[in-house]
Amino acid sequence: MKKQYHREITSKALGLFFHQQALDEIIVANLEQDALRYQVAHDHFHYDSNSFAAGDAYCKEQRHLTLTAVQDGRASEARQAFGRLTHTVQDLYAHSNYVALWREENPGILPDGIDPESAFVLQNARLHSGKLYYPLEALSFIPVLNSFMLPLLPKDSHAWMNLDDPGRPGFDFALAAAIKRTRSEYEQLAGHFSKQEVSVLTGK
Numbered sequence: 654m655k656k657q658y659h660r661e662i663t664s665k666a667l668g669l670f671f672h673q674q675a676l677d678e679i680i681v682a683n684l685e686q687d688a689l690r691y692q693v694a695h696d697h698f699h700y701d702s703n704s705f706a707a708g709d710a711y712c713k714e715q716r717h718l719t720l721t722a723v724q725d726g727r728a729s730e731a732r733q734a735f736g737r738l739t740h741t742v743q744d745l746y747a748h749s750n751y752v753a754l755w756r757e758e759n760p761g762i763l764p765d766g767i768d769p770e771s772a773f774v775l776q777n778a779r780l781h782s783g784k785l786y787y788p789l790e791a792l793s794f795i796p797v798l799n800s801f802m803l804p805l806l807p808k809d810s811h812a813w814m815n816l817d818d819p820g821r822p823g824f825d826f827a828l829a830a831a832i833k834r835t836r837s838e839y840e841q842l843a844g845h846f847s848k849q850e851v852s853v854l855t856g857k
């Protein structure tokens with residue numbers, strides 16, 4: 654996902670529950686995951702290159718860090734871990750064929766109807782995510798070069814598969830799934846907390 658959409662998804666999913674300052678900390682940590690140093694050898698941050706097992710393990714680790722930091726009253730650490738978690742779960746829908754598989758199983762249903770945790774999709778042998786074919790892939794990130802690079806890249810590349818912005822077909826489904834999943838991650842974590850602990854995380 655492009656930065657502005659990570660920001661939009663996170664705000665729409667969590668805005669109701671969080672104080673603005675806490676939400677801003679989460680968004681900063683979310684966006685930091687796309688820093689240049691995390692674009693190479695960090696596929697699991699973005700569910701790139703079929704890193705489903707590593708991506709899931711990373712999410713589990715960030716949930717655990719969020720939980721323990723909240724329980725110890727370390728609000729900023731909790732928000733940073735939760736922000737990292739939101740980035741990775743949001744990228745699942747933009748970087749894989751999750752949306753295509755879900756639409757195949759649920760034809761005619763509008764974006765808001767998407768189930769972000771469909772067992773049919775998550776356990777599907779055809780679920781795969783875009784591979785990063787460097788160096789050509791890096792050039793495809795430059796808008797004016799994208800149309801020249803696409804024909805040179807395989808169909809299972811990130812360049813062909815991504816739903817990172819509204820120019821890509823199915824983007825609205827990826828956006829809706831990411832919003833629902835982000836909210837669900839919060840609700841599941843909050844289910845483990847006392848009222849006081851919830852406010853450590855949310856600042857409310």
Ligand SMILES: [Zn+2]
Nearest residue numbers: 654687699744
């Ligand atoms: Zn990313």
